[in-house]
Amino acid sequence: MPLFEEHPQRRLLNDEVHARPPVPLQTPEFVSYLAFLHVEDSASREAQHLNDLAAQLGLAEPDASTGHVSLDAGAFRLRWERHTEFSSYTFFRRCAGDDDTVARLALFAVPASWRREIPGQLIVATHVEVRDAADDPPETVIAQDGHEFSPVVASGVTAGAGWVLTDFQIVDGFSRFIVFNRSMTPRQAGRTVQRLLEIETYRVMALLALPVAKDVGRLLARAENELADLTDAMGRSAATDDERGVLNRLTRLAADIERSVARTSFRFGAAAAYYQLVRQRIEDLREVRLDGFPPIREFMDRRLAPAIATCATMARRQEDLSSRIARNSQLLRTRVDIELERQNQELLAQMNRRAKLQLRLQETVEGLSVVAITYYGSQLVQYLAKGGKDFLTPATPEVVTAVSIPIIAGLVALGLRRMRRQLAAEEAAPGH
Structure with missing residues (x-):
């Protein structure tokens, strides 16, 4: 072989x-x-x-x-x-x-x-x-x-x-x-x-799961009441700080419930498995009813089944409460995010307005700068004209100075305009 x-x-x-x-x-x-x-x-x-x-x-x-x-x-x-x-x-x-x-x-x-x-x-x-x-x-x-x-x-x-x-x-x-x-x-x-x-x-x-179920029942009763209060507080909250406070309480409540689920899920699952084994072993006995006495199946259905049903109910209540807390937390987070987005939009609008004001102020300053530069430039021309007035006849220093003023102002304005274009081009270039 x-x-x-x-x-x-x-x-x-x-x-x-x-x-x-x-x-x-x-x-x-x-x-x-x-x-x-x-x-x-x-x-x-x-x-x-x-x-x-x-x-x-x-x-x-x-x-x-x-x-x-x-x-x-x-x-x-x-x-x-x-x-x-x-x-x-x-x-x-x-x-x-x-x-x-x-x-x-x-x-x-x-x-x-x-x-x-x-x-x-x-x-x-x-x-x-x-x-x-x-x-x-x-x-x-x-x-x-x-x-x-x-x-x-x-x-x-x-x-x-x-x-x-x-x-x-x-x-x-x-x-x-x-x-x-x-x-x-x-x-x-x-x-x-x-x-x-x-x-x-x-x-x-x-x-063994029944005492656990009773303890969980007390926790769930308190948690469900607290969740109801938090839901009411969500409806009454008018400020972001209020919503953040409610969200913090919801987070703590969710942590308590998830901790309970983690500690009891095995016990409740084991109870359901053991109960299934009990029912199977009773089935294997192939019982025959005797007059005046309940069989083992009937006794277990009357005494054990309600206890297991209680455990199963508590397990479902835990899962349901956890889901409800998660939904409320998600709803509240959405409201907080929307409010934060609105505040960010207002902040951006304020920054945009400030940028426009700053630009106008900058343009005003640039106009004053043209005047100042033109003034100082014309004074230099006047000093030069006075020094060379013998070569400028019949023009006088005053006439030369007057003629230079628009020329100087034009050159300064063109220079500032060219500078702004260069800065705008660098700002628009990739990588900036």
Whole structure:
């Protein structure tokens, strides 16, 4: 078989769809599930923490670089998975049906010192019991309302092959699910439990955006009121300084909103993605309604959907407010630019008038200069004529002086005119 050059990530990408298969579950079996948010450097410490557990149990050091690890300690099994924002630890334990309920919890088979040091912040903690419906009928558990726990949600799953009871309450730090196996195979039971754990995790992760949405709502209420006031001020402004003041306030308001958008866009986007995953996992359960109890889908539609809708509304309000502020800022900038252009036109008109006045003054000065030069020139001619009056007979110095005056004035006027033409030509030449 010929060998081809493979993409370096071909096998990694191919194995991704097989990376996290559901763990087959026998009946009865107990499952404990923990999800920890990544904070600071907690994610980087998880691999070493898993190595410590393997060392305590005498197992080979696991490879955590793939993002998922499975350990079989005999008394329990561990499945660890790293996700974008959190890491999950799922513990499985097979127990006899007559054991004490608390003693059967899978988490208590794990070394206490190790589980207390799991890195990160706990965000989800759940116990799941997989029971045999023939040995422990679900109707009996429901009839014992308040004895073990009071289910508020109950439904058939896998097209009636099993039942699920839960109250979505945290008691002693854990929420609780009971899965009754009627005719599910081990793999079906494993998929059902995995979907329930994902529903619980993604439900809580989606709701992380709700406190953010409430904070954003307060910011938006204040910002919308301020924008309304600024819009009114735009209509009342009569001077450029007033408009510039309004524009400065609009700019500060826009900065506040854009800062909020930058800080919350990921959280709101993640909430929508997590909610979509919740809906998909509920769809995969193939629920069957049981009389007197709402199914998980109905419970989530009544409780979770409004919270996600609130987050989506706040995200849209932020974007809408940002657009409105941008439009008002652009409108105000246009008004300011128009006013500045008008002022510039007035300034240019004033400069033009001053230039004309200066030109007239210059022409007046030039006329006086012609008279002055002519006067001094005629005086020089008179002095010369007096000195050579013997050679000018019969003309007298006075006559010579009188005749020279128009000649001198003409020459001076022509000289000034020629000078102006030369200056005008140099001004009109390229590069000036």
